[in-house]
Amino acid sequence: xxxxxxxxxxxxxxxxxxxxxxxxxxxxxxxxxxxxxxxxxxxxxxxxxxxxxxxxxxxxxxxxxxxxxxxxxxxxxxxxxxxxxxxxxxxxxxxxxxxxxxxxxxxxxxxxxxxxxxxxxxxxxxxxxxxxxxxxxxxxxxxxxxxxxxxxxxxxxxxxxxxxxxxxxxxxxxxxxxxxxxxxxxxxxxxxxxxxxxxxxxxxxxxxxxxxxxxxxxxxxxxxxxxxxxxxxxxxxxxxxxxxxxxxxxxxxxxxxxxxxxxxxxxxxxxxxxxxxxxxxxxxxxxxxxxxxxxxxxxxxxxxxxxxxxxxxxxxxxxxxxxxxxxxxxxxxxxxxxxxxxxxxxxxxxxxxxxxxxxxxxxxxxxxxxxxxxxxxxxxxxxxxxxxxxxxxx
Numbered sequence: 001x002x003x004x005x006x007x008x009x010x011x012x013x014x015x016x017x018x019x020x021x022x023x024x025x026x027x028x029x030x031x032x033x034x035x036x037x038x039x040x041x042x043x044x045x046x047x048x049x050x051x052x053x054x055x056x057x058x059x060x061x062x063x064x065x066x067x068x069x070x071x072x073x074x075x076x077x078x079x080x081x082x083x084x085x086x087x088x089x090x091x092x093x094x095x096x097x098x099x100x101x102x103x104x105x106x107x108x109x110x111x112x113x114x115x116x117x118x119x120x121x122x123x124x125x126x127x128x129x130x131x132x133x134x135x136x137x138x139x140x141x142x143x144x145x146x147x148x149x150x151x152x153x154x155x156x157x158x159x160x161x162x163x164x165x166x167x168x169x170x171x172x173x174x175x176x177x178x179x180x181x182x183x184x185x186x187x188x189x190x191x192x193x194x195x196x197x198x199x200x201x202x203x204x205x206x207x208x209x210x211x212x213x214x215x216x217x218x219x220x221x222x223x224x225x226x227x228x229x230x231x232x233x234x235x236x237x238x239x240x241x242x243x244x245x246x247x248x249x250x251x252x253x254x255x256x257x258x259x260x261x262x263x264x265x266x267x268x269x270x271x272x273x274x275x276x277x278x279x280x281x282x283x284x285x286x287x288x289x290x291x292x293x294x295x296x297x298x299x300x301x302x303x304x305x306x307x308x309x310x311x312x313x314x315x316x317x318x319x320x321x322x323x324x325x326x327x328x329x330x331x332x333x334x335x336x337x338x339x340x341x342x343x344x345x346x347x348x349x350x351x352x353x354x355x356x357x358x359x360x361x362x363x364x365x366x367x368x369x370x371x372x373x374x375x376x377x378x379x380x381x382x383x384x385x386x387x388x389x390x391x392x393x394x
Contacts, residue, residue, distance in 0.1 A: 021332035022353055032057035035372050039348055045376055047366045048350035052215055052323050053288075053295045054371030055245030060288060061281045065246075068280035076273035081262070084273035092279040095286055096250045099221050100238075101230040104258035105250050108267060109274050111210050111239040112138040114249035116145055117267020118206070118235060119177070121260065123148040127173040130164055132156065132189065134182050136208060137356075143177070155182075158193045165201040174203040180223035181211035184357050184365060186324030191223055195232045206235035214243025215323060220289040220296060240278070244285040247278045299323050299370040302377055306368050309381040314394040325366040326352075327384070334391060335362035341387035347380050 004012065017023045029046075030038040033056040037046045055061055068088060078084035089107055096105035108114040119142030123129055128149040131139060143150045151168060153161040161176070168174070176198055178189045191207065198205045209222035217225030220243070224233050235257060240248040251261060261268055289295075303323045311317055316328040329335040332353045339351040342364070349364040357363065368377060388394040 021336055022355075035369060035376060037348065039343075042343070042346075044343060044346050044348040045372075045380060046348050047368060047380060048348055049369070050211070050242035050367060051245055051369055052243040052299055052367065053245065054369045055243070055285050055288060055295075058245060058285075058288065061245055061284050064284035065277045065281045068277040072276035072280075074275070074277070076276055078273065079269060079271060080273045081269055086273070086276045086279075088276040088279035088283075089273060092283050093250070095283055097252055099219070099286055099290075100236050100250075100252040101221070101225070102236065102252040103254045105252040106258045106261050106265075106268065107274055107279065108249045108251065109271055110247075111136075111208075111237070111241070111249040112141075113267040113271060114237050114239075114251055115139050115208065116142040117265035118237060118251050118261060119143055120145040120147075120267070121265040122146070122235075123173065123175060125149075126171060127175070128168055128171040130161060130174070130176045130203070132178045132182075134185060135177065135179055136183055136210070139177055139179070139208060148175075156187065156190055158190060158197065161194070162197055162201075165197060165203060169201075174201070175206060176203055177206040177208070179208045179210070181209075181215070181322050181324065183211055183324065184352060184363075185318050185326055186320030186322045187318070188223060188321055191229060192227055195229055199232075204234045205232070206237065207233055209236060209238035210242060210249075211322070211324060213238035213240075214285075214289045215296060215299060218293075220293070240282040240285070244282055244289065246281040246285055248274045248282060295370040299368070302368040302370065302372050302374075305374065305377055306366060306380065309378075310384060313381070313385055313388065315384065315388065323367055325368070327364040327366060329362055329364065329393065330360055332362045334393065335364065337391055338364055338387055338393065341390060342383050345383035345386060347383040349380075 027039050033049050033051045036043055072086055076084035093105045093107055115138035123146040125147045129143045130151050130153055131143055133152050133155045151164045153164055176194055180189050212222035214220045216223050224230055236252040238250055240246050307325055318326050318328055335351045342349045349366055352365045353362045
């Protein structure tokens with residue numbers, strides 16, 4: 001006879017999570033994603049969305065979505081290789097390839113699908129992947145699913161990567177995979193150095209531009225564009241649901257890569273196609289990103305203001321150099337207390353705890369938007385000053 005039934009086992013497991021201050025709850029947002037949102041019935045400044053350019057509720061995107069629903073309906077109705085591939089998808093993929101300066105692109109329903117589907121389709125048991133220690137969970141899971149040998153190099157440590165590349169040469173194919181902007185720390189991969197090492201050691205390179213797409217580069221195409229490395233990266237992945245304000249993801253590269261993924265990527269083949277309205281909305285977002293570079297300028301100004309003022313107060317922001325600003329606390333319980341103190345002062349800053357990040361590095365992850373005003377950000381700084389002192393953090 002089993003000692004515990006199904007429900008009893010789950011209750012015990014949940015109690016353990018709660019006891020470690022690692023319990024998570026969904027916090028519904030009332031209304032659209034904007035500078036101010038309503039959570040738990042309270043109006044609060046949102047500093048925890050990935051809506052970096054403020055496009056999620058933009059009139060142009062809403063019009064594009066409504067037009068697409070009227071033209072194409074609500075759903076694609078099938079996977080892309082059955083009957084779900086629609087004109088909206090093809091237009092978006094053509095535009096994304098131009099945006100990323102590649103031969104082709106392929107759209108996935110989510111960034112998680114894109115990373116899992118790409119890594120597992122390209123790499124196998126005779127291959128090896130070199131992965132940054134702080135890569136996104138979807139990259140980690142994609143590496144594991146591929147069955148390839150995996151070597152994790154210390155975060156942004158090029159000497160360690162070089163050592164691993166020299167030590168592991170007896171593989172059919174080798175791949176370095178990195179986020180370009182790291183989602184929890186806000187620092188940026190040394191991509192030029194990675195490309196140089198890859199050339200020297202005959203290794204492929206894949207980048208995840210999820211948090212760089214729309215934000216960096218002359219046209220908002222990401223860190224790859226900013227550094228002029230479009231011709232040096234084999235696989236470029238990015239998302240449409242962050243700075244672009246809608247939903248979905250893409251992989252961009254040469255024609256043969258996209259043809260291979262179309263035939264072999266389980267994350268692409270065995271799932272219903274992206275909503276046609278989402279594809280049309282992404283097209284409208286890409287147009288805005290290129291037409292309105294002022295949004296990127298405002299985002300960087302707001303990020304610098306917040307970083308500078310919080311640093312002056314004595315908060316530890318790690319090595320952030322992007323729009324992602326981690327306020328490092330350490331203790332899970334203190335981080336949760338800070339989240340609540342901020343909320344009581346009209347600021348929504350989400351507490352991030354393990355397993356998303358390593359034990360002992362819990363933090364409030366701040367992400368200002370291009371559309372936040374300077375007065376709003378000063379209100380955020382004041383809230384941090386009061387809450388930090390109330391809890392003895394500063």
